[in-house]
Amino acid sequence: SFVDSFAVDGRGTLELCIAQNWSSAPSTHWKCELHFHGLEPADREIGWSSDEPGKWQEVTATVSRETLAPAASLATHRHRLRPSKSSVEPVSGLDATMPDTKPLYELQLDYAIDQANAGTATFRFPAIDELLYESALGSTFWTLTDQAGREVAHDDAWPDAKRLDKGSHSLRMRVVSTDAKRLEAMRDLELCVDRPIGRTISITAYSDRLSASRGDAALRAESLEIGQQRGFFLATPNAVRSSTEWSAGDELLGEIRYGKSDSSRFGSQHRPEAYPLRISISAAKNAASERSTTSKPTGAKKSPKQQLDDAVFDAKLRVLEAR
Structure with a gap:
């Protein structure tokens, strides 16, 4: 038997497709059961800025009795980059045209990657990743080279994590299309570099903002009847507030589970497994970090006027002490 659990949208149509494997017997009998349950969040993907105290969220037990027990964490650091160099050129050679004789063009984008420490990184292009039949573009492919110009990684529109050594790297993205104007419009295509955070950061849920500011106990698990709504x-x-590891504009990505784990259920015990969550690093936090690192040293040289004033003050003090 096979059990799968996933999030669905009540405003759409759920289509179930069953196909027989090529190595299966001539005829197959199968039985399918479909159950709807879980907590429905007001916002399916939530996010806020690091200079904000937090985020209010609400959930509803729409189809079954559920136990609310939020569990949220951050596990990925996302850094955004723009290309340092770009070009659009006609493709030459045997593959220069499509079957309908339309000429092909190639967009080349170069990005400078700085890997502070050896580790893994996933390179994503959100605007065009995971598009195949829906895409108006042709092939997409990128290569990564180290400081010596050696290729160390490559991938396409379905990227996987790559292991990188410490140091500078160069990533070149290639996008092919018959539409040169479309490629020209993509010359500033954004690259997202996702790296795992060394230690997962937990996010605590409270009954309200006041409880969070006072440092009260975290929200306790609570049973919700069908139709009941609860906010936290x-x-x-x-x-996130105190770290200087991240730059303004970066994001910390994670997930949140709303329901309590239930081992008596088949498949995902959280129904569904998790929803996406993100915190954006604000410019205000970055500016505060810069002020702290560029503060005036205690031993800074004084101006001549300040030195004279100090000398006069010391002289008056000695006169008073002599009396």
């Missing part, structure tokens, strides 16, 4: 406050972790 997700507080920005101190590890």
Whole structure:
């Protein structure tokens, strides 16, 4: 038997497709059961800025009795890059035209990648990743080279994590299409570099914002009847507020589960497994970090006027002490 659990949208149509494997017997009998349950969040994907105290969220037990027990965490650091160099050129050679004789063009985008420490990274192009039949573009393919110009990784529109050594790298993205104007419009295509956070950051849920500001106990698990709604406050972790590891515009990505784990259920015990969550690193936090690192040293040289004033003050003090 096989059990799968996933999120569905009540405003759409759910289509179930069954296909027989080529190595199966001539005829197959199967039985399918479909169950709807779980907590429905007001926002299926939530996010907020690091300079905000947190985020208010609400969930509803729409089709069954559920136990609310939010569990949220951040596990990925996302850094965004723009290309340092771009070009659109006609494709030459045997593959220069499509079957309908339309000429092909290639967009080349170069990105500078700085890997501070050896580790893994996933390179994503959100605007065009995971598009195949829906895409108006042709092939997409990128290569990554190290400082010596050696290729160390490559991938397409379905990227996987790559292991990188410490140091500078160069990524070149190639996009092919018969539409040169479309490629010209993509010369500033954004690249997202996703790296795992060294230690997962937990996000605590409270009954309200006031409880979070006072540091009260976290929200307790609560049973919700069908149709009942409950709100709670997700507080920005101190590890996000205080860290200087990330730059303004970066994002910390994670997930949140709303329902309590139930081992008596088949498949995912959370129904569904998780929803996406993100915290954006604000410019205000970055500016505060810069001020702290460029503060005036205590031993800074004084101006001549300040030195004279100090000398006069010391002289007056000695006169008073002599009396």
